[in-house]
Amino acid sequence: GEPLTVKELAGKLGREVSEVIKKLMMLGVMASINQEVDLDTATILAEEFGVKVEVLPPEEDPTEIPEIEDDPGSLLPRPPVVTIMGHVDHGKTSLLDAIRQTHVTATEAGGITQHIGAYQVNYQGKKIVFLDTPGHEAFTAMRARGAQVTDIAILVVAADDGVMPQTIEAINHAKAAKVPIIVAINKIDRPGANPDRVKQQLAEHGLIAEDWGGDTIMVPVSALKKTGLADLLEMILLVAEMQELKANPNRPAYGTIIEAQLDKGRGPVATVLVQKGTLRVGDIIIAGTAYGKVRAMVNDRGDKVKKAEPATPVEVLGLSDVPQAGDILVAVDDEKKARSIAEKRLAKKRSEELQQAQKVSLDDLFKQI
C-alpha cells in the first residue's frame, strides 16, 4: 500500500529509471527519479511493462485481534445486562441492594454474597445481570473504550427530589448508547413523594410515561420498603424479550472488564462480563495490555466455577497485570501470540502517554511565557 518512488518502482520492475520515466511521460505523468507514484499509476505502468500487479489487503494492526463473526444460526437467547443510573442520593445503591437481598438466592453458608461488581438475579426462572457499578462514570468510561455492555438502563429518580442534573446526564448517556430506559421512581414511601411531578419533568426531557400516552416504562418503587421491585424486574424482562438478545456460546470467549484490582494474595483480579462464547479455566486470554491463562474463576456467589457462558459475570484470576474497566477480553489459542500482542499494546500505550506528557509540558511552557 505504501507509494513507491520512481527509482524504487524501476528497481521492482527490473527496468532502467530512464525507461520508467519515459513510460510515465507517455502516460501523461511527469515524474522525476525521487518522486512518489500513486498505486493506480504504478499498476498501469507495471502492466505496460507486462508485469501483473496484485494488490494486497492492508496489513493487520498487530495490537488488534480480529473479531469473530458469528453465524446467525449459532446464536442462542441470553439474559439481559442492566445498568442503574441516576442522580446522587436518589437510591441507586439502595435499589441494587434491595433487589439483591430479595431476589438473589443466597448460597448455603449464611447467604454471604461476593462483591464482584456485577451479579445475576433469578426472577421467575429467568436471569437478569446487574452491573453493580452505579454512576455514569463507569458507563461513559466503558463506552469511550468502545465497550457496549448494557442492554437496558434503569434510571432512578427520587420521587421527593425530581429530575436533577445527573438525571439529565444519565438520559443523554443512555440515548447516545441507544439503550432503552426504564424509569424507577424511587422513594415513593417519602412524605414529599410526587411521582406525577417526576413524570412531568421527565416529559420535558423526552421521556413520556406509558400512562401519559408515551412509551417509557415508569415503575414506582421504594428501595427502603422493598416495594415495586417485582414490577421492576418484570418490566426488565419484558423489555429484554423485545430486544431478542442472543449470543453464540460455542466459540472463544469475548467479554468486557467490569472492574479490576491487584489483590495482595491472588494477584490481578478482574471481573469479566462474558458476552459471547464460553470462558473456561485454562483458557489463554488477553485484556487490554494484560494477558495470561485463566487460573480460576469465581462467580457472584463466591463459588468457584470452571466455565462462564454469555451474560455471566465472573472474577478471573491469572492475568499478568491489572486491566482497565472497559477493556475487551478475548480468549486466544496461542500464549506466545497473546503475550506478543499485550507487549505491543503496552509499548503503544507508553509511547502515547509519553507524547501526551510532552504535549502537556509544552503547553505549560507556553503558559509560562
Ligand code: GDP
Ligand atoms: P445513590 O447515591 O443513588 O446510590 O443513593 P443511595 O442508595 O446511597 O441512597 C441515598 C439515601 O437515600 C440513603 O440514605 C438511603 O437510605 C435513602 N433511600 C434510598 N432509597 C430510599 C427509599 O426508597 N425510601 C427512602 N425513604 N429512602 C431511600
Ligand code: MG
Ligand atoms: Mg451509590
